[in-house]
Amino acid sequence: MPVAKVAAGPWTALKHAAGERFVAWARRRHGPDQGAVTINRGRVYILPTNLGFGYGAMLFAMLVAGLNYGNNLALAFTFLLAAGGWVAMHQCHRNLAGLTIAPAGTRAPYAGEAAEFAFALSAPYSREDLVLRAEDRRAAAVSVPSGDAATARVQVPTVRRGRVHLSRLRIESSFPLGLFVAWTWTHPELDCLVYPRPAPRDRQGPPPATEAGSARDGRARGEEDFAGLRSFRTGDPPRRIAWKAWARGGELVVKEFVGAAHTPVIFDLAETRGQDLEARLERMARWVVDAEERGDRYGLRLEQAEVPPGAGLTHRNRCLAQLATFRLPAEAR
């Protein structure tokens, strides 16, 4: 939050600067990470948390009291708590060392939503309370059962369409008591597409559909004729599934309509009005999303680039990806 940064004092600024230098040093030290990374002991950093410092101060006060009273049992009690803290430190470190972390796909968001990077965590023995952080966003803690894998998803906020880049991932854990926090960074250098945010429905005109073929067939949208049933394919919109037929005990079939299937629509950037490219792309994104929801066959034309008509989620994502990367500045592509 920018407000907080303005209000921060010199101490915070100093801490921040030192943190940045440390991160850069760690980056040079670790080198680039590709694919699955196993965190060796050398790259696990560990420090007491505020709670840990409080615990230390408490132990010191107890030690002074024990020595002052010359009371051996008080000292024994203090030493056991101190030793417990020391064990917690080792457990905390071991909880991270030897963990393998591998990228496990991304989920592209619309601009303004959070991009999701998934990571597969695996280890020869069980791990607990692992937290992934990227750019101040914290993923829910996950635990990895012994000899198994778990998936953690970290979300990164986005502002505009294009690509969001994840250059640094912090994996941390304050297992078991929160007295210490052990962490490391990986540099997965992952990209996630960010689709343009579909324009609001009410502020766009009807999509100026251009037929793939010659002329428009003059029929208004939604007035397609029922043509028959075919078997279900992945990506078919649920609203076109013949639920009644399925309920009677048949297999999953889809109603096909003349018009939808036979007259594919091509959305052309040239058809959008307005000065702002982003707004035009957002409108196109809306058309694509709506067309997919209706179950139309549709394609895309962005100046030279063209996506031939098709349907289904894969097709939709391909179209949205085209919109996401269209005329991006080179460094953002």
Added chain:
Amino acid sequence: MKPAAGIARLLATCGALALALVPHVTHLPAWVSAAVLGAIIWRLAAEQRGWALPPRSLGAAAAVVATLAVFLRYRTLNGLDAGSALLAIMAGLKLTETRAPRDHAVLVFIGYFLCLAALLYEQSFIRLAYSLLVAWLLTAALARVHRPVEANTPVRPFRLAARMLAFGVPLAVVLFLFVPRIEGRFWAVPAPVSRSTTGIGDQMSPGDIAELSQSDEPAFRAWFQGAVVAPELRYWRMLVLEEFDGRRWRRAISVADAGQPEVVPGGPSYTYRIALEPTEREWLPGLDTVVDWPEAIVARGRSTQLAYFDRQLRDRRPVTNRLTYSLRSYPAATVMPSALPRDLAVRDLALPPGRAPRAREFAAGLRRAAGSDRAFIARVLANFREQPFSYTLEPAPLGAEPVDDFLFRTREGFCEHYASAFAVLARAAGIPARVVVGYQGGELNGYGDYLLVRQSSAHAWNEVWLTGSGWTRVDPTAAVAPERVRRGQVTRELAGEDAPGRLYADFAWLRNIRSAWDAARTAWDENIVSFDPTRQAGLLAALGLNAQGWQGLAIALAVGVTLASLVLGAWLAWELRPRKRDALEAAWAKVCARLARAGLPRAAAEGPVDYGRRIARSQPALATPVSQLVDAYVVARYLPGALAAERTRFLNLARRFPRLLRQVRT
């Protein structure tokens, strides 16, 4: 946070905190205990019902008021009593505003401090065990609060905390043995006022020792080098009372000028070590007559000088911790045989003017009839023996002239009555006499080879100065109740149902158990509670470390911590060893490895179903065997209530799979 999790956290923290408070209830003002209990109940109800918590400013104001109240009660905020009361109050106040994990952490830390304070009050084994139990629960509460809610099962925090503390034991032992102890204190703390003082006081009036005699508590223990002193010589002198006001005997104020009496050793000598339980007073017992004593005692955060005058051992400060010191005594020594200084003779002959007229008259008559001091003493003792004097812990109350009343009316009493009456009679007869208080007796503990002296052995007797033999011990109680002196403590025959430990007198096995328990407790006190720099140095020498003092300790600490680290490393490695997979998983892993060798590795985040589909798409020839295998695996592993037959089916398929793969690919 889910409400159930919130309640679980609060219950864990409050429960542990309440248990940490239990040992303090006896000395805390009642309003503090009640307030903390109320705060716990209120906070739990607030969580359950969703009541709003008071604002923090109100809590701060209450904290100021409570601190003031504690200050007014104890007149200080320093020291154990005020400190633990403050801790308890702060816990209660903090509870009313506990919201965040940080607040829970503060409560847990207060709980740890309460455990520590409980150990400062009492150093028994049981107290330590209890404190460790509470520390475990507190740590578990901390774990419950600071872990993600979804990561906690009800028992998980307890296991985490137990493991953490258990793994810490080796290091804790190393630290305990080798962390240097300091001598003296960083700052002075007032002795706890709530701690009742047991043992013999600076003065004696009828009833004081009778009360003590009913206590079964140990007063001190003594280890003898060589022979143990005979029962009839077990007179443990503590202090001398010389000023009498008609009812009460007091220590003479100007004792300092008495100087060192002349002691002529005689008979066998005994060398022994005494471990004195805390008395909160300065006087130390020693076997009559002490000839060698340490000038200074350095022990456990406390160094002190001992003074020895008029055969009394005195510490510079009240004994607040168990104190150990070594002495040498000659029970048959002669003291001050040549002459009694005039000022001492005056003091030890003085009687309050006008008091005890009948006793004076009686003594004067008896002295004239007896003819000599020794004969007079024999007659007085014979009088006690022959007249109907009786020994009881609950004598009839005495009137305005206690000595006359006792001698001629009630004729029943306890050792202090006899000692007091005898001293008055002797002084009236012109024999310098005084009262000595201390302990008489001691039981030998066969398990620990030491003499245990209990408070029930508290005793009062007399010393008279006789020409030629100097200060001579006379025990008038022995004339009335020889049993008391022979047994070394009050027995049932003497005291009826009030005698302490009368149950033990009847059952030998019960007495044995009690001896064993006392021996164990003594071993604990000797080795753990009294562990000090001297023992530390002895330990270093036993380990063959030549370096002395801090250097030796530093080396031992470094080596010990390294060893403890190795132990922990091995322990963690064993605990976190890769677990053996079950047969299903192992077979599946083998299939995956085989496919990976065939150029079809499973992606890290790919489940079996997705993996199978991908292979089927890319290698249609493998579609059937792979999908069969995957289906069998999924059914066997994930279907609730999968049968053995289904497991076997998958295992068979998996075993045949490599051959199948080879066939398909050739």
